[in-house]
Amino acid sequence: MSDSTRRQKASLSGTERVDQTRLIDRVLARDPNAERELYDQHVDRIYRLAYRMVGDADLASDYTQDTFVRAFDRLAGFRGEAAFSTWLTSIAISVIYNGQRKVKRIRSREVALDTVQNVGTEDRSNTPLLQERLHDAVNDLPEGYRTVFLMHDVEGYTHQEIASVLSVREGTSKAQLSRARARLRLTLADLAGEWIA
Amino acid sequence: MTDHDPQDDPLTSLIRDEFRRPPPTPRDEIWAGIRAKRIAQAAPRPHATFHHRPLVVAGWITGIAAALVLGIGLGRIMAPTTAVSPVAGSSSPESTVALSAATVQHLSAVETLLTSFRTGQEGESFAALARDLLTTTRLLLDTKAMTDRKTQALLEDLEFVLAQIIQAPTDRPVDRDLIADGLNQRELLPRLRTAIPAGGTSLRLLGEL
Numbered sequence: 001m002s003d004s005t006r007r008q009k010a011s012l013s014g015t016e017r018v019d020q021t022r023l024i025d026r027v028l029a030r031d032p033n034a035e036r037e038l039y040d041q042h043v044d045r046i047y048r049l050a051y052r053m054v055g056d057a058d059l060a061s062d063y064t065q066d067t068f069v070r071a072f073d074r075l076a077g078f079r080g081e082a083a084f085s086t087w088l089t090s091i092a093i094s095v096i097y098n099g100q101r102k103v104k105r106i107r108s109r110e111v112a113l114d115t116v117q118n119v120g121t122e123d124r125s126n127t128p129l130l131q132e133r134l135h136d137a138v139n140d141l142p143e144g145y146r147t148v149f150l151m152h153d154v155e156g157y158t159h160q161e162i163a164s165v166l167s168v169r170e171g172t173s174k175a176q177l178s179r180a181r182a183r184l185r186l187t188l189a190d191l192a193g194e195w196i197a
Numbered sequence: 198m199t200d201h202d203p204q205d206d207p208l209t210s211l212i213r214d215e216f217r218r219p220p221p222t223p224r225d226e227i228w229a230g231i232r233a234k235r236i237a238q239a240a241p242r243p244h245a246t247f248h249h250r251p252l253v254v255a256g257w258i259t260g261i262a263a264a265l266v267l268g269i270g271l272g273r274i275m276a277p278t279t280a281v282s283p284v285a286g287s288s289s290p291e292s293t294v295a296l297s298a299a300t301v302q303h304l305s306a307v308e309t310l311l312t313s314f315r316t317g318q319e320g321e322s323f324a325a326l327a328r329d330l331l332t333t334t335r336l337l338l339d340t341k342a343m344t345d346r347k348t349q350a351l352l353e354d355l356e357f358v359l360a361q362i363i364q365a366p367t368d369r370p371v372d373r374d375l376i377a378d379g380l381n382q383r384e385l386l387p388r389l390r391t392a393i394p395a396g397g398t399s400l401r402l403l404g405e406l
Binding site for chain 1: 206208209211212213215216217219220222223224226227228230231234235238350353354356357360361364365372374375376378379381382383
């Protein structure tokens, strides 16, 4: 999916919002097909974001699953102030942050036992050099920068959405992105001649 | 600053193409997991029996005690050895000490604020204080003499969380949950406690001026 397509999907039109509201009403009225319909509309976006943030297919699936379970549980409390996709992404971010904290804790115990150096969640044994450099550069960003960078530049969320999802101002999102890009340019400066035309 | 199209930037395009490119979504597998979890949730849960309760209560007490011992004990014991390191660079020793003192005082104030937030004990001046602390955080980040990477990283994370706190509506629990999750994820309170030396070091540093 191209960025422009993702951005178009990200911002729902008025008609789509009405459809979305009707669909949510059907879910709340326990229409058996509506849950799956709502899920199908949003699952790709949540899974992609989770995968970009954790780099592990199983974890991304688990986090996506937990996001929807929590969302369906809390759907009655969704007041429609923000778009449903934004509300859902807030839940996803919360699930991912929490999950990664647990994974990190478990991994650090394993590291202490096995004296292994790599505490990441990815199997990087066959990772080519370029991916490894990119991985390190993005992973070394402070968490706030990394989240905003991945959401905006990589997954095509708008600053308005990011601001709403992360409960920050749009200006903060823009500033974080700008700093993230500056850091990445600095860290990966030597790639410019090698891989970037 | 405007939303720019990341396709314009070759580095961003490279990252988008090469960094953790997501595989196709396993829709049906995830859906099956969601259904299974929801069915399990809907099933009636057995009540805790008398025999279970003492264990549950003991577990809670042990957990709380461990958290207190770790949080307070480690913060006090470890702090002097891992305190904010003196800043390097061309600054004079006086300005270096002044910056260290200001940083420690600032971190102490942020720790107090975040603890209030976490325990839900926000007073009337909470929002104003959070805004002031965000401003000071940014000032410290912009200070050229601030070269200690550990402190910089801490301040960058604090900047983000403070901005979230200021923006979060008080009546949206999901936002507060998200911020609390962020606090935990970044281990901000333990890092703050580690960065704040015990025994009024900031006053001692001021005394050196």
